[in-house]
Amino acid sequence: MTDLMVQPSPRTAEFLRAPTPTAYKGASGAAIRSHYDVPSEFYALWLDRNMMYSCAMWEKPGTLEDAQVRKIDYHIEQSQAAGKARVLDIGCGWGGTLRRLSDVAGIGSAVGLTLSPAQAAWIAKDPRSNVDVRVEGWADHEPTGPYGAIISIGALEHFARPELSDDDMVQAYREFFLKCSRWLEPGGRLSLQTMAYGTATRDKINPFILEHIFPESDLPTLSAIVRAFNGVFEIERLRNDRMDYAETYRQYGRRLRARRGEAVDLVGDDVVRRFETYCGLFILGFHTGAMDLLRLTLRKL
């Protein structure tokens, strides 16, 4: 059975030893793998056909797949990625956004970053000639040229750890924004989607989530994000679509229930229960406003 718990990684140990830590570079590969390397076939049972594992857009009634494509298209539009020579997707998951960029957005090429080898292997099963997927974090990425647009959906959640002070979290996010800005062409845009604390604070989030679902990760606050990009990007648009995420998790839970037997065969009852609990907690969290779902359009200064 795949264990969602994670062993301390060398990078974490190194970070903890460092007398004057440099800015935190995000959750370790081991932590990301513990969540996302439950076999991709498990996620394929209940995610939509494009394997989008992030908040959809429910502007009108339709299927989960419709709402996920609407979300991808929103980010393509906001980042103005269509027709650009080079586009970067930070935290590319199973490649839904990359395939859409390649298939309909008329881009020259796209680069996707993920820390999960299983996700990269999944993308390789349905490749595009102008898409390059790399198993590396944003902190280690060395682009071969400037990007015309950057999209990052559901990755910022993994850039800070619960132990970091507020200032260190801002510094970690700032490093990310500085890199994105450096990589973008003049006036280029970053379309960013992330969960964030709403009315909840760190100590009020159920420890189940941090221990079992997103080890080594902590959510940002809107104010930390704003402090982090201040002077680096200007904001063009900000939406809080938390009800979209409550509905997305409702769909996830429903779809997982419909395929429960197969899911248990694949990963065991404990893991399925963990995901059921997590879906329920996130329905509650987003419905009550304990957590927000932020969509930000940022333009390089």
Add this chain to the structure above:
Amino acid sequence: MKSSAAKAVTNFRDQGAIETWIASYIARVIEKDAGELDENATFESFGLDSVSVVGMTGDLGQWLEREIDPVVVYDHPSIRGLAAYLAASR
């Protein structure tokens, strides 16, 4: 159609039965006697956390063979209120 109608009848639970189920569930979680629980008190006052709420609505949904959104617990935050809502909304 016939079989789903038959199913609906066999799975019918009235408000009293649902109240009993919820009280027993909470009693197990907080290790008290079900008879001691005030059916009009809020779930929060029993010390139920969000994981317990999610577990309860999941198990209750299995028992009633219907989907129960965990947010209904926030709209109907007592044993009696939740049971009345579920009995009326089926």
